[in-house]
Amino acid sequence: MRSTLEGAAASGAAASDGATADATTPDATTTDGTTTDGTTADGTAPAVTDPGAVPTPAADSDSSPAGDATGDSGDSAAPDTAVPPAAAPVGTAAASAAATAAVEQAATSSASASTSRPGKPAASTRASQRKFVGTTRARTHHFPQRARPARAPAPELEGAASAVVWLNRLLPDPTPPALRLNPRFAKHLRSVARADHVSWALMLGVLRAEGHNGAAPAGLAGLRDVAAHMPEAGMQKSSPWAAMFSFSRDTSFADRAVALAHYYRAVGLRALVNGLVAEKARLGEKVLNDPRVSIYAGGRGDIESGRVNVRVLAAIEYLADSFGQVTVSCLISGHRLYARPGVISAHIYGLAADISEVGGTPIFGHQQPGGITERAVRDMLLLPPELMPKQVISLLGLGGPSFPLANHYDHIHIGY
Numbered sequence: 016m017r018s019t020l021e022g023a024a025a026s027g028a029a030a031s032d033g034a035t036a037d038a039t040t041p042d043a044t045t046t047d048g049t050t051t052d053g054t055t056a057d058g059t060a061p062a063v064t065d066p067g068a069v070p071t072p073a074a075d076s077d078s079s080p081a082g083d084a085t086g087d088s089g090d091s092a093a094p095d096t097a098v099p100p101a102a103a104p105v106g107t108a109a110a111s112a113a114a115t116a117a118v119e120q121a122a123t124s125s126a127s128a129s130t131s132r133p134g135k136p137a138a139s140t141r142a143s144q145r146k147f148v149g150t151t152r153a154r155t156h157h158f159p160q161r162a163r164p165a166r167a168p169a170p171e172l173e174g175a176a177s178a179v180v181w182l183n184r185l186l187p188d189p190t191p192p193a194l195r196l197n198p199r200f201a202k203h204l205r206s207v208a209r210a211d212h213v214s215w216a217l218m219l220g221v222l223r224a225e226g227h228n229g230a231a232p233a234g235l236a237g238l239r240d241v242a243a244h245m246p247e248a249g250m251q252k253s254s255p256w257a258a259m260f261s262f263s264r265d266t267s268f269a270d271r272a273v274a275l276a277h278y279y280r281a282v283g284l285r286a287l288v289n290g291l292v293a294e295k296a297r298l299g300e301k302v303l304n305d306p307r308v309s310i311y312a313g314g315r316g317d318i319e320s321g322r323v324n325v326r327v328l329a330a331i332e333y334l335a336d337s338f339g340q341v342t343v344s345c346l347i348s349g350h351r352l353y354a355r356p357g358v359i360s361a362h363i364y365g366l367a368a369d370i371s372e373v374g375g376t377p378i379f380g381h382q383q384p385g386g387i388t389e390r391a392v393r394d395m396l397l398l399p400p401e402l403m404p405k406q407v408i409s410l411l412g413l414g415g416p417s418f419p420l421a422n423h424y425d426h427i428h429i430g431y
Contacts, residue, residue: 186366186431188292189326189401193230196287200231203238205284211242215284217255218242220276223399224268274337274397281332295325302328307335309372313348322347323365326431329402330395334373337394338387342372344426367406367430379425382410391427392417406430 196204208215218241222232233241246258255276259269279287283301286294299318302308308331310318317323323346334341346369350362361367371378373391382388388409395407396415407417408428420428 188290190290194401195290197230198288201284201288203235207238207242213242213245216276216279219279220272223275224272271397274394277337278333278398281336282329291325291329298325298328302331305335307340309342314343314346317347324431326402327368330429331368338374340375341370343368344371345369361430369426369428371426378427404429404431
């Protein structure tokens with residue numbers, strides 16, 4: 016039964032494969048008596064040369080068929096022309112081994128294919144990413160770099176510890192139309208002051224100190240009322256401050272009103288109506304012809320050429336009217352170019368003046384508290400906002416734009 020099953024399996028494998036040693040080799044015998052059917056002349060089977068076959072153990076007594084056709088019961092002799100019984104199992108094992116190897120190879124190929132398939136999208140993704148990156152880089156637009164504008168020059172700061180910074184720039188008219196007096200009001204002011212023998216500048220100072228602003232701080236009736244309460248003219252001329260103190264009984268009010276009166280008288284009523292810039296030439300002539308003002312030759316040339324700002328001219332005339340005398344030691348000519356390394360001085364632009372003497376008293380040696388220097392600095396700090404300096408430098412720091420510097424021991428620097 017076993018031999019029958021093995022023979023059937025061998026026949027089926029041979030039929031399925033379609034190729035055996037007998038089919039591929041001719042059956043004719045050679046001249047030396049050897050056959051080509053897969054056996055040698057002595058009846059032994061040759062070694063298996065099929066690369067797909069695997070060696071099988073030698074057939075034992077159990078492997079021989081039980082019911083042989085010749086009736087032999089297992090003698091060692093075998094007929095010359097008969098195929099040994101072990102030939103069939105060997106061929107069958109070889110075919111089975113070949114089939115097993117093919118199946119394993121197919122399984123291995125499918126496994127490798129299945130394991131390599133997930134990697135393909137990753138490779139494709141990487142390739143697409145590289146393509147995308149390349150496209151992105153190719154589409155990158157390179158705009159020309161614009162030249163950065165040069166930085167503005169550093170502001171002039173006279174005093175490292177001070178918060179006052181001076182920017183050298185073109186300054187507008189300090190008295191724009193909104194700050195100018197109405198011509199009708201100016202006409203009434205002058206006529207009332209002349210009729211009551213009082214100073215029009217002091218009357219206007221009183222109105223501004225009381226908080227009456229605008230182009231017409233008072234009407235005709237209001238002007239007459241102020242003039243009626245003003246002290247007599249003799250007191251106004253001898254001691255304006257005492258006259259204002261008797262008028263209001265307030266020291267701060269007296270300080271403010273008197274300082275404004277000196278400023279208004281210094282620039283003139285016409286400048287308050289038309290604006291300081293419009294009256295710059297007339298104000299420059301007034302400074303040059305004022306016997307209370309002493310200016311060195313180079314400074315006089317600066318004023319004559321129109322290089323000095325109208326604010327500086329007003330400040331000089333204001334100090335002259337307040338103290339009765341002022342000496343200007345430096346305007347533009349004679350001053351160094353730089354206030355500090357890399358910063359051009361405000362003097363060069365005509366926006367500063369150095370005062371070396373006030374009221375006949377030199378600044379040098381007179382900067383003690385309560386002295387002439389402190390009085391001059393305080394008067395500068397009482398100017399109206401449109402004429403307030405940006406720098407008032409001496410050895411004294413009294414707040415606002417005033418601060419001390421050691422090299423200003425012999426003059427007061429007034430800068431705009």
